[in-house]
Amino acid sequence: MTTDAWPQLRQRMAQLFLGVRPQEAGNVTDELDEAREMILAVENDESRHIEHEATVVLQRRLRDLVHDEASANEKLQDILVDLLASPSTTYDAPDPRSLALLQLADSATPPPGSPRRAMENLITHQSILQDVPRETATAPLSTARMLPPDLPAITGRSRELGDLLDAGTRTDESPITLIHGMPGVGKTALAVHAAHTLASRFPDGQLFINLRGHAPTDDPAAPAQLLGALLVSAGIPLEVQPPSIHGRAGLWRSWLATRNVLLILDDAADFSQVQPLLPGYPGCLTLITSRVRLEAPEISRSLPLDVLGTDDSAALFCEMLRQRGRMTSLSQAAKVARLCGHLPLALAMVSGLLTAHPTWTVDDLVEDLDYFSRRLLRPGTGMRSVGQALGASLRSLEPSQQTFLRRLSLHPGPDLEKRACSVLTGVTVDRADEYLENLYQRSLLREVSPGRFRMHELLISYLEAAPEGESNDAETAQERERRMRRLVDYYQRTATAAYLMEAHLQPIEELRISLPESAPPLNDAGQAADWFAMELDNLAACTQFDEDHPAAVAQISTVVTAHLLRLRGSAVHTAERVIGLGRQRAAERSDLRAEALFTHMSGIVAVAQGELFQALNDVGRARVLSVESRWRLGRFVWITSAGRGCR
Incomplete structure (x- = not known):
């Protein structure tokens, strides 16, 4: 299809939806632009399946529209006939740049009395499609199974797990669920466990994508690079992908449009990093984990994850030790759970520490509280420590917010509110209010009542330790x-x-x-x-x-x-x-x-x-x-x- 014919199709399709479904007209226009950009990216015959993926979205739109609106069928026939009769519409066989839009008109049959040029163009385009190997339009792409191993011990999360499993049954809505909470609270473990449970419902693939939003040594992953890698893994070479993030996102949505895929977008830094990766149509389930309380209309459910309760954290520690061939009593496990602040990552570290030292008992470990705290907060061997996880969140803050948080750790009481925090930190009440809200949004504070927050005890210990090179607040003791x-x-x-x-x-x-x-x-x-x-x-x-x-x-x-x-x-x-x-x-x-x-x-x-x-x-x-x-x-x-x- 020539460049001159494209605006005509774009305008007429928008008019069609404007008359029948006016609320969708703007979206259809955007999707047509995305499809055009993707089609123009095709440069060789080996990548003809790309334009098929590009037009699946439009085909589904039209199929649903004609099915629901009888009058739309005639209007669609008129648009295609007018387009075929236009002097600006020409076809070169078998150019993959035109194949995509020819497929849109493949089911159109011009009624009696249609212009001769329309009949000729239709005959031409149908013969072109017959010359294209069928596997070009329907070539299956490999099924990805990218989930990490499922953790054998998931305790105290039955309600949250039930919510995730329920979301997995509502794929006609393409649900997007956010799991958010402080570092080490078990967001990824819960998402992976739910994904393994739901895997059979998503036969076209289960994808795990590490966004590195709070990686200790790496910058957050760039969405354009992630899309490029995902499309390559889907069988679309990098050299034929659109260069823009907008085009790649459209191609990714087109690839997902006819598939049932489960996506885990792990450790998101913000919503702008996530948005280009989201599916556009029903059939998929997306689980996002983040330390940030992402707020966006695309997110259908927000699932906060807090530290475990006293009994659940003790039971989890007992189960972790049992899997490693060690045993302990619930009373001893409760001591460890309390010292760990009921944080699953800390419990996992302690169970690993006891496994590495077979001669130690739980009592040996908890008797030296200073040593216990240092082992939790210092860099671990073979696994991420609580200190590393907390440090990554701290480094994601602006310097002034880091200083504010460190000074908050001096507060002798459990509750933090803006007026007392203003006095303690030396900022205005309005600025204290702003900073407290930001720390809450980043899961570094927990809100216990409107305007009142609490800080986890391990975070307080970490801030008091002030690791060398991580403190921007060089205050003296005086x-x-x-x-x-x-x-x-x-x-x-x-x-x-x-x-x-x-x-x-x-x-x-x-x-x-x-x-x-x-x-x-x-x-x-x-x-x-x-x-x-x-x-x-x-x-x-x-x-x-x-x-x-x-x-x-x-x-x-x-x-x-x-x-x-x-x-x-x-x-x-x-x-x-x-x-x-x-x-x-x-x-x-x-x-x-x-x-x-x-x-x-x-x-x-x-x-x-x-x-x-x-x-x-x-x-x-x-x-x-x-x-x-x-x-x-x-x-x-x-x-x-x-x-x-x-x-």
Whole structure:
């Protein structure tokens, strides 16, 4: 077909769909352009099957349209007859550049009264098709079986696996499922296991494509190169492939259009890397794994993968050891699972470590916690370590975000929210909000409630270790101490104002003025109580602060205890537990002032519980410690008020 005839076909086909299915007209125009580009890429007779692949998409479109719309059949006949009758339409036999579009008209029979030129062209083109060997249009391509070995131990993922298997039964929709989660959580293992289970449903191939989105030593794979390699493996030589990524993507979709193929696109860096590889028509299943929460309308389901639960992680570790000829009890396995943060990659590393050292027991390994942590985080031998996986994610961040994340690891509490993070890291509240969201999108933080996040303990350990050459934040110990002091002061001032507001002990207008600049808006007792409920774990963590910051820590400890005593019931036991931990830590580090404070508060809690003998002992001991440390206990007006309220 000559170049002049192409715009005519393109325009008439678009008009056909515009009249019958207007919502698809734009897509058809794009597909015609893709087909044309692919057809023009053919330069020799050996690659004639390419133009067959290029037109499969259009043939399917037309077949579905004619089947569903009776009026479309006549309109399609008219378009093809007009095209055949056009002076600009010529055919050279057997030119593969024209064969593709001749196949589109192969079923057309001009009605009586059609122009003579149309009849001649139709006879010519049908004779051309008869001269083309049938295998040219239907030459089968080799079936690829590229799945990695299936892991024998998949535990605690029954719900997620059920979702993936269900997606495999809906190939009439060509589902695309994203599996996302933190490094080492088992995304690839789950996708591969599901693919092996579903393999029989996809007889035309199961493809595993490593996108290297977070490879420790390589850059992410370029989509154009991936498409080139995939098309070569499909039997289409590189020299006849379109040079553009748009053309290669169209050819890849055409190859997939008549096949039932399962694709695993593993470790995607972003959606732009994935999009050119996606199928365009029903019949295929695509599983994408990524550390990034990819958001795109093409993704039909997003499947978050978290660390395993306590029982599941212990069971997984037992199964890993059993497969290696080792045995352990569930209680020992639970110890290892806790130290591994219930992360499957860490569990796999430990099971491999025990296998490599037959004389070791689980107790030998967990007794030396520092050694245990170093073995998890340092580069492994023969397999990727947790440290390598975390380091690759860290390097994917902008330098400012890396610094922000490292400074977050200083936070003593479990929950991270934008205002406290702003104080700790030295950025604005808006910037902290932006960075927290980005870290969440990259699965480096877990969202526990709206606007509140948590960091995995192994990531905290990795950041605290600060591997040489990976830290862009060369802060001194004194600078880190100043950051911590600012954070503790922020919590102390906000908690004090919140408690006084909650207990109606001071006018709200005065308390608002006393709040730090980045504090949340507290306008009434209800908001103050809500803030306390959300921040209680963080405040309790601040009471265990080791550094020499006694005044603020004493104030926070006093306010937390007072708040809990006002709540009564089980909150009193929570206060008892917080105070007990603080008292123990103070004694361990020989901090007499902190020990005096927590011992005194222990006496106040004893009063609230009606244990007067214990209260007298604690208060007397606190006075002795206060004298020995030459430190006067702070004001306890709020504790006294709370103690009265508990009577």
